[in-house]
Structures are given as structure tokens and as C-alpha cells.
Amino acid sequence: MARKPKDEILHDHNHDGIDRRGFLKCMAWAGTGAFCVMQGGVLKSYSLSGLSGLSGKQIKGDLCFVQISDSHMGFNKPANTDVAGTLKAAIDKINALPTAPGFILHTGDISHLSKPEEFDGVDQLLKGASAKDVFYVPGEHDVIGDDGKQYLERYGKNAKGSGWYSFDQKGVHFVGLVNVMNLKAGGLGSLGNEQLEWMEGDVKHLSKSTPVVVFAHIPLWSVYPEWGWGTDDSAQALSYLKKFGSVTVLNGHIHQTMQKVEGNVTFHTAASTAFPQPKPGEAPSPGPMKVPAEQLKSLLGIRDVNYVQGKHSLGVTDSTLE
């Protein structure tokens, strides 16, 4: 399929000859989530599936946290008839980490149909995680039918607007954004003016050396607009972050790991804990992808990402488990 230049995912900053196609070939399913370590303002991420092979020293940083995403509690179709079981497996991985993470980020689609029992199921399972603090942003599956009212009551008591907020952890500034509300026909994810104005004010006072982590459900970069994998007004949000030396954007929604570096910003999408989705354009639709159980392990892997401040260089090492 011919793609427009604007859809290209990776610029060849490093002169290493990795174009979009080559980049896509490097992608691997991470399986259950991502483990992130801030080391001197540089974020490294690992697939949870491969962490047992890493030493404590390798993954001990100034700040450790875990990102999980798209648990879709309530989903029961052939792609995964036991999403509670796979979320539990993800939590077991978190609990087996050599260094306990400080907290968990859940980047949305907690539930499949916004049903109370679905949220309850995730809450109950996450009580078993070693990290007790969980920070959420909603996915489009979490705000079905009530414009996000239930989500806000459960997870957004201290948040602004439809659920956006920020917090600081060990010198790192985290910004949780909502891009699944008030979506327009034919459009992509949307932040909206009210949230953008808040964000501009939120980061204005920070020194440019502050590492910033922005997390939201739908990717804040144009992964594949044909499938709605992007956010219409993300460029505006990113424009507020230009002064910072280290900006990391964490998203979910597309149920596969992807990375991109653009200037001072590294973008990461996380795998789902529930089911994989096809690579961009490689299926008629982004619907759930049924993967044979024996094939899954060969697609799981370790992803070691190292973003070096100032060099615009993204070092990616992928290795499969089998």
C-alpha cells in the first residue's frame, strides 16, 4: 500500500539506514507490558516478558516504574478468552521484578465495555501488585455510554476536566492526558483546547532540564491515521515540550510495542495485557488478532531502548525469548 510521507514513522536521525519498513520489521510483541527505568533523565524500557534475564543492576535507575495497558477486562472473544488470567500473569511479572517498581501507569482500556464489574475486576487484581500506586488515563472503552462519568468517579477524583492531571516523582514530571473524549466523526484522538491550555500552564514553570513523561491512551504521534492511530491536536501538546531535554511519551491503544524518536521526544506504545492487534495496514482492520499459543513465545521479546539526550539517537535492541 502506498503511504504518504507524513505517515512515515522513523526519520533516519542516526544515519543507520532504518526506514519505516525496516523499523516495522524490528517490532516485536512485548506480550504483557513494559518496565521503564529513568537513568539520569534517560528512559530505558524493557518488555516485561524478558525481565527475568536482567540483573538488578541493569534495571536499577533513579526511578523505576511499570506501564501496563489495554487490559480490556470483559473481553471474551477467541483472541483471548481469559483476559483476567493474562492480566494476572502481567502482575506476576511485575511482582517478580528484581527491583520493585515505584508505581504502575495504566494507559487505558482498563475495561472492555465500561461495566462496573469490569473495572472492579481490574482493581481487584491490581491489589495483588507489588506497586500499590496505580496512575490511570482512560481509553475509549472506559468512557462508553456515560461520557466518562464512572471513570472519573473511580480514577479521576483529583484530576481536571475529563481526567487529566500531573504529578512529580523523584524529579521527573508526569503528565496524564485524556484523548478519548468528544471524538469527532472522521477524526482521530482529541485533547481539546481546555486540556491543551491546562497543559501549557502545567509545564511552563518547569526547568528545561526536568525529565518529562507524558502518558495518554491513543498515540500522540501519527502511527497509522487510517486506523485512527493518532491524535488530531497532539502537535500542539508537543509544542509545549520543545524546551525540555528529555521527553518520553507513553501510549497504549494499538496493542503492540512501537517506538519513534523525534527531536527531544521518544515515543513508546505498549503491548496489551489482553490481545494483540495487527501491524499497521497488515489486516483489513485493527480488530483483535488471534495468535496461535505456540507462536506467541517466539514473538515475545526483550526491548532495551536507550535515548541519549542531545544526540537524537535511539538505540533499540530486540531479542526474542525463543
Add this chain to the structure above:
Amino acid sequence: MKRTVSTLGFAMLAIVILMMAGRSRTYGVAVEDKPTAQVKIDNFVFSPNPLTVPAGTTIRWTNQDDIPHNVVSEDKSFKSKVLDTDETFTYTFTKPGTYTYFCSIHPKMTGKVVVQ
């Protein structure tokens, strides 16, 4: 005379049968005349799209995906609840016009109904 009575009886019987048939036929037409149309939701696509129907048509959307969708008109004249797999939504279009709609969960999914 006997033959005449018999013929008359037969004729009356025939009339009654025809009347019943007529009533039955009329009833059948009444059901079939209430126009209906189907839109399937499959692979994140509404089809057929656009769909042109006469006024008074009831359209039934059926979600055939493993992912929930909904059907929301841009002018807010109709909005379905979320449709899980195999669930349906029906709406009767009484006034001529062009109705654009989308899935508010996956807004890239758009559709149009033209009512004549």
C-alpha cells in the same frame, strides 16, 4: 333449480374464499411494505455506505466485529447504545434528507444514509 342453488352456493363460497385471500394478501403486503434495510458493521466499516432508502424505512445495524461499536448521528438525531458482537440497533427514518453518522468510539468509521 337444484343446480342453480348449488352454483350459487359455490359462487358464494368462492367469494368468501377470495375475500379471505384478499384480506390475507392485504395483510401480507402491509408487512412487506414497511421498508427495512440492513447495515452491517464488519472490520470497522459500515456497509453498504452510503445507503439510499425511501422515507419510512427502518434500518437495522448489526455489529459483526469482535470489538464494540456504536452508531451516532452527527446531528444527534439518533444514537445507539454500545453494540457488542452481534448486537443490533434500529432506527426509522421518517423524513427525507441526508444523515451522516459515525462510531463515536472509533470515529474514523463514518457512514451516510440518504432518505428520499
